[in-house]
Structure formats: structure tokens, C-alpha cells
Amino acid sequence: PARPRVLSGIQPTADSFHVGNYLGAVRNWVAMQETHDTFYSVVDLHAITAGHDPVALRNQTRVAAAQLFAVGLDPERCTLFVQSQVPEHAQLAWVLSCITGFGEASRMTQFKDKSVKQGADRSSVGLFTYPILQAADILLYQADAVPVGEDQRQHLELTRDLAQRFNTRFGRTFTVPAPYIVRDTAKITDLQDPTAKMSKSASSPAGIIMLLDDPARSAKKIRSAVTDTGREIIFEPEQKPGIANLLTIYAAVTGRTIEDLVAAYEGKGYGDLKKDLAEVVTEFVRPIQQRTQAYLDDPAQLDKLLALGAEKARTVASATLREAYDRVGF
Ligand code: ADP
Ligand code: NA
Secondary structure (H helix, E strand, O other), rough: OOOOOEEEEEEEOOOEEHHHHHHHHHHHHHHHHHOOOOEEEEEEHOOOOOOOOHHHHHHHHHHHHHHHHHHOOOOOOOEEEEEEOOOOHHHHHHHHEEEEOHHHHOHHHHHHHHHHHHHOOOOHHHHHHEEEEEEEEHHHOOOOOOEOOOHHHHHHHHHHHHHHHHHHHHHHOOOOOOOEEEOOOOEOOOOOOOOOOOOOOOHHHHHEEEEEEEOOHHHHHHHHHOOOOOOOOOHHHHHHHHHHHHHHHEEEEEOOOOOHHHHOOOOOOOHHHHHHHHHHHHHHHHHHHHHHHHHHOHHHHHHHHHHHHHHHHHHHHHHHHHHHHHHOOO
């Protein structure tokens, strides 16, 4: 039987992915190449919903793609493309927006959260309709499954509702995608505020380890990580979130278990743990950084890979759009 198809996207809104993005999402993208028919997108259309700089966006899109190839996405085994290079996303989003209720869209909690931050009146209509574009991203590829974290559940529910509604109203067109719950994904927290998730929208860069940070910089961040006044290196996410987070990152980048690490650090201090963590993180990111740089040093080759990805994506997306347009009466 054919492998289940999966679609996932990531925004190019920073100069580098952080270890939370990698350990919580992108690492799993690499693994899914073995088990699924995978479509991955650098979603630059989504990246302009909250204001942006054109030069930075173009650069961040390329760096994002280079990092994704560098961590192991293989153009032979997955389809990696830049969203704006596949115009069908915007085209299908319009159709879907016309079967989405205004009240229904208004209930999306992520918009409420983000628009509060931007000032409700100043937030864009694009930010409001973002979940509809996301539905188009998924439905164009007839994805069977979408890897989702807790924050994306409501958007996937909307996607499922829109697929079902379209199919009922106009005839069976879209696969209704199921959530793919990823087991064993690490939830990484901010080094400066270990109860909050590590996020590029954090107020201070000191709490975020970037994949492309140079060793001295990430070592400094790790050294300055907020812990607690205790001494014991044990895994207690509630009582000792800072130490638990350092152990989680350590385990994830080395493949060792938390229990193994706790046993190995018995009787040692926080300083030892931080020093060693800085080293293993450096070891871990070095080859990723080298490969990323190699892709960036050969822009023609990177463009070629992305053009091939877009072409593969369009083959599927255009067939779905043609069918949807036909159903609608275009
Ligand atoms: P950010 O919060 O930095 O803006 P995004 O929302 O763009 O990150 O998330 C991109 C992907 O990375 C998502 O799949 C998300 O679940 C994952 N991710 C982001 N931050 C973390 C984290 N701290 N721990 C684990 N996974 C994360
Ligand atoms: Na985010």
C-alpha cells in the first residue's frame, strides 16, 4: 500500500531555527521521510501576516531551506518547497475563505493571542485568515496526516471541517486529514524562563539556542541558563524546570536517556552539567552548520533544488485545484 501522505510547514521568520524547532518538529520531519510520503513547505506566505522586511524575508527563506536540507531532508525522499512558488496555495485559500464562517474564523484562539500582541485594530486581515491558508496548504496535497502540536490542534480541526463541508456541498474532493501525534518529541523551554516554551518570539535572545549560533554564543547562553538554588541534578520538570530542560536538551542531542544522564551526574554540580551540555550542543550543531553553509555557498544549486521541489509540489497542487475549481463552477 502507498505510504500515508503528510504535509507540514515552517515559517521563515528568524535567521535560524532554534533547538526547540529542531527537536520538537524538524527532527521528526527527517524521520517521517522513511515512513510517509512527505511534503514540507517553508511557508513564506504565512510569514508576511504580521509585518516583515522584504530583504530579510528573502534571506530567511533561503537560510530556512538550507538548514532543512542540512539536517537531513533529502530531495530524493521528500518534497521540500517554498510556499510562494506554488500559487495554488493562495488560489485555494480564496475558495475556502468563501465557505468559512466569519464567526467560525473569529473563534481561532491563536489569532486572538497574536492580534492582542499587535494591537487588535492594527493586525492584518491576513493574520485573521491565516488558518484558512493553512487549510489550503494541507488540502491541496490530499494529506492523510498532519503532525500537530497542541497549539495547532484548533487549526487542524478547522481544516477538517472545511474539507468535510466542501465535500458535502460540492462533491468529494478533499482527503480529510487526521492529526498525527508525534510521540517522544521534546518540549524545549526558554533558558531564561524555563516555564515558557523556547520561542523565537521570546523577549530576549539569551533564552534561545539557535542552530546557527556559534559555539561561544551558545555556551554563554547555556552557562547563563536560569536554574534553581538546589544542587541536585534530577529530572523534576515541575520543581526544577531549568535543570529538567537542560537534561531534556542533553538527552535529545546525544540520544542518551534522562535516567542515564541523571546517574552520570550524581554528585556533580550544575556547572559541570552546563559545561558538558555546551560541548555536546556544539558537537551536534557543527555538521549542521557546515552543511547549511555549503548550501548557502552554492545559491544556484539551492535554487535548483527548490525549483524542483516546487515543480513536484505543483504537480499535485494543480491537480487538486483544478478539481476544486471545477466543482465550484469555475
Ligand atoms: P516559534 O514558537 O519559535 O515561533 P513556531 O511556532 O514557528 O516556533 O514552530 C515551528 C515548529 O517548531 C512547530 O512545529 C512547533 O511545534 C515547534 N516548536 C517550536 N518551539 C518549540 C519548543 N520550544 N519545543 C518543541 N517544539 C517547538
Ligand atoms: Na510561534
